[in-house]
Amino acid sequence: MIKNIRKKINNGDLRRFRFWLQIFFFLLFVYGGYLSINLGQNIPTFACGFNSEGQGATCYLIPLQHQLALSSSTLFSMAGIAVLIGFSYFVLWFLVLNKGWCGYACPLGTIQDWITSLRSRLGIPYASYTWEQFKHLKKIKYILLVLMVVIPMGIGAGFFSHDMSTPFCMICPGRTLIPIFTGDFSQLTIDFSSKTKMILTTLGMLITGIFLAGSFFKKRFFCFFCPMSALHFMLSKLAFLKLKKDGSKCTKCGDCYTVCDMQIKEIADDVESKNILQDDCIMCLKCVSACPEEGALEVKFMGIPVFEATVEGYIKRMEKENKNG
Amino acid sequence: MANHKDEIKHPFNLTHQASEATRMLRSITDDFPDNPEAMNYFYDLYKKVYCEGVSLHENKKIVGTMCVQVPEELIYASGAVPVRLCNGFYTDDHNGADFMPAKSCSLVKATLGMLDSKSTLPFINRLDDIVLPATCDQKRKAGSMIADMGYSVYDMEVPPVKESEEARIYWRRSIRKFAGELKQITGKKLSKSSLKEAMAKISRAQKAYRKLYELRKQKNSVILGKDVFMVTNAYFFDEIESWTEAVNRLNVELEKRVEEKYSAAQRRAPRLLFTGSPAIFPNLKIPMLIEESGGVIVGDETCSSNRMLYDMVSSDEWHLNAMVDGIADNYLKPCTCPIFTKNDDRKRKLLHMAKEFAAEGVVYQSFSGCQVYSMEQASITKALNDEDIPVLFIESDYSPDDMGQLSTRIEAFIESLKAKRRRNRK
Ligand code: SF4
Numbered sequence A: 001m002i003k004n005i006r007k008k009i010n011n012g013d014l015r016r017f018r019f020w021l022q023i024f025f026f027l028l029f030v031y032g033g034y035l036s037i038n039l040g041q042n043i044p045t046f047a048c049g050f051n052s053e054g055q056g057a058t059c060y061l062i063p064l065q066h067q068l069a070l071s072s073s074t075l076f077s078m079a080g081i082a083v084l085i086g087f088s089y090f091v092l093w094f095l096v097l098n099k100g101w102c103g104y105a106c107p108l109g110t111i112q113d114w115i116t117s118l119r120s121r122l123g124i125p126y127a128s129y130t131w132e133q134f135k136h137l138k139k140i141k142y143i144l145l146v147l148m149v150v151i152p153m154g155i156g157a158g159f160f161s162h163d164m165s166t167p168f169c170m171i172c173p174g175r176t177l178i179p180i181f182t183g184d185f186s187q188l189t190i191d192f193s194s195k196t197k198m199i200l201t202t203l204g205m206l207i208t209g210i211f212l213a214g215s216f217f218k219k220r221f222f223c224f225f226c227p228m229s230a231l232h233f234m235l236s237k238l239a240f241l242k243l244k245k246d247g248s249k250c251t252k253c254g255d256c257y258t259v260c261d262m263q264i265k266e267i268a269d270d271v272e273s274k275n276i277l278q279d280d281c282i283m284c285l286k287c288v289s290a291c292p293e294e295g296a297l298e299v300k301f302m303g304i305p306v307f308e309a310t311v312e313g314y315i316k317r318m319e320k321e322n323k324n325g
Numbered sequence B: 001m002a003n004h005k006d007e008i009k010h011p012f013n014l015t016h017q018a019s020e021a022t023r024m025l026r027s028i029t030d031d032f033p034d035n036p037e038a039m040n041y042f043y044d045l046y047k048k049v050y051c052e053g054v055s056l057h058e059n060k061k062i063v064g065t066m067c068v069q070v071p072e073e074l075i076y077a078s079g080a081v082p083v084r085l086c087n088g089f090y091t092d093d094h095n096g097a098d099f100m101p102a103k104s105c106s107l108v109k110a111t112l113g114m115l116d117s118k119s120t121l122p123f124i125n126r127l128d129d130i131v132l133p134a135t136c137d138q139k140r141k142a143g144s145m146i147a148d149m150g151y152s153v154y155d156m157e158v159p160p161v162k163e164s165e166e167a168r169i170y171w172r173r174s175i176r177k178f179a180g181e182l183k184q185i186t187g188k189k190l191s192k193s194s195l196k197e198a199m200a201k202i203s204r205a206q207k208a209y210r211k212l213y214e215l216r217k218q219k220n221s222v223i224l225g226k227d228v229f230m231v232t233n234a235y236f237f238d239e240i241e242s243w244t245e246a247v248n249r250l251n252v253e254l255e256k257r258v259e260e261k262y263s264a265a266q267r268r269a270p271r272l273l274f275t276g277s278p279a280i281f282p283n284l285k286i287p288m289l290i291e292e293s294g295g296v297i298v299g300d301e302t303c304s305s306n307r308m309l310y311d312m313v314s315s316d317e318w319h320l321n322a323m324v325d326g327i328a329d330n331y332l333k334p335c336t337c338p339i340f341t342k343n344d345d346r347k348r349k350l351l352h353m354a355k356e357f358a359a360e361g362v363v364y365q366s367f368s369g370c371q372v373y374s375m376e377q378a379s380i381t382k383a384l385n386d387e388d389i390p391v392l393f394i395e396s397d398y399s400p401d402d403m404g405q406l407s408t409r410i411e412a413f414i415e416s417l418k419a420k421r422r423r424n425r426k
């Protein structure tokens, strides 16, 4: 019985599964508010809080930046406990899906995938980074994460003006783009009320443009730079959902690398690590579905195998691809 | 190509090569009982090609390949047919000796001998191009000799290290350049749809092969290794689609054998893996000796067989460059050819196969004069011995002279495996 279910899953069409699950989460996070759904404000992905009417949950980066900007006296009072509780919720949510939040749930990630499929339909090939570019670019998300922590703390300590509050949101394409889906274009403006705000919102507009152009040519363009992804990675060792590799079964054929949107080389080349999740990984699991080696790649939830590379599944999917593609 | 040997002496079926092939083929079919019905397709194919000299791939451009690293998808997509030239004839080995120093690889000498022969296989006379990946020294240097015979030779650059990113970039460029060369030859530019079709064609063949591969994991061996070598070796020159169909038919028959609990070898036959220098018809000397001595080859790790057919290519999106790059990676990264610097991938592969196939021993063939296989031998043997898998290392060439001595060694090895099994059972 269980064996049969497993086989069904391993033979399944991941692409289709993912497509629909992404739509589900998109609806939940972007329109859930209209159905009075509220999953709280500690969601470990870009369920943007600026989408004030439709949001079915809120991206944790808003409360985080606000809380970091509290003065130290407030932070060490009762409010501090609330902050800790908020963080715990964030961690708990995260632990369930690990970076699967990015591959399956993030509205901004989904938007990028839609743009990708548009490009692909137009017959335009995707761009890739060279290994040198990749090595440098991947550091940016950590820099953004540090700034996202330091600037609010600077506000709290009185070094920076409150005009700089939620600095990352100001430049995040989530803020400008996600509200559009509920008909709210108000974020697509430049705020002239102060110099700081003007600079930040202009930067935001600019980054939105770069986001759209970038993700048209480069798969998951923005995710390379996403500070949420950096934050995830710090906790990912603890998560329940795991991406495992058994190097003894891997032939280094490179199929997983070929399909990886994030150009993660280790997925094919590293035959030592058991836990193969890398910091850029979005846990889309395309690699698992493209791997022809029985059990070389595997997804486990709390130690229970949920999806595994199999020859049979590989061939099934490949034949389908070859017919449609 | 202008024919370089207009004065063909006599038809192929009268050559020494043809009688060598006939002898071997007879041995393969007659020395063993109950060959699978579906094997007749292959036996007949060899008979036609190597005994009767029937031509192949009429009206098609033919691209000869000299090693396993040449991406055949590209050749098919350009409208040509790839034919692997690595040759196993002792007669050709003998003739090829003039070209190479005394102690050189039989395979390279035999390939040279075949290409130089005045009365060679008909399709050899029709080669439009020969692609020579720069792999081992002997193959590399054979290139200009082949060119001197009048063939057009394309040197395909292969990085000596395959782990680095530089190697990947270099190799991808080398493959794109090769695609350009193919266009020169066939006049047909690669297109997305032709490449996709070629990929599908090869992946169907690989799918059939994988099925056969899985069937050999059965505890009851349903097919002998000598037959599988015949099957995979036919992939060198057969029309790919009929090859695939024939393998599928064989698989159906073997599945029936599984159901009937039929065993092609003796029930207690020690299960062996074959690795090292490739077994290529008619030089199936060692596989034959193994199976005549009561062992059964359940799997192999050689470039004439598993290495050639095992690894399958994926593509994320169907864009020409992405497809070509994906194909390129697939021909370099998993390749366990000993010309690369590291031995690790081959060790890992063999250890994993030994487990998968419940192999009790490994026979490692190295052609006398093949440096790379000999140099890797000690480290591979150690890795396998550490997992308690005995290895028989055999240095041999195409000449039949060492048969007696080899058969003694092989029999002793197989006996020792049986004794080991008895000891373990106690
Ligand atoms: S602007 Fe970006 S970081 Fe801020 S809440 Fe929206 S999605 Fe999250």
Ligand code: SF4
Residues within 6 Å of the ligand: A044, A045, A046, A101, A102, A103, A106, A107, A108, A109, A110, A222, A223, A224, A226, A227, A228, A229, A282
């Ligand atoms: S990395 Fe990509 S998918 Fe993940 S939270 Fe950031 S934008 Fe969303």
Ligand code: SF4
Residues within 6 Å of the ligand: A249, A250, A251, A252, A253, A254, A255, A256, A257, A267, A268, A269, A290, A291, A292, A293, A296, A297, A309
């Ligand atoms: S697809 Fe599987 S076998 Fe191939 S390199 Fe990746 S993990 Fe290894």
Ligand code: SF4
Residues within 6 Å of the ligand: A256, A259, A260, A261, A262, A263, A264, A267, A280, A281, A282, A283, A284, A285, A286, A287, A288
């Ligand atoms: S490593 Fe696998 S799961 Fe991670 S991003 Fe690449 S393809 Fe997706």
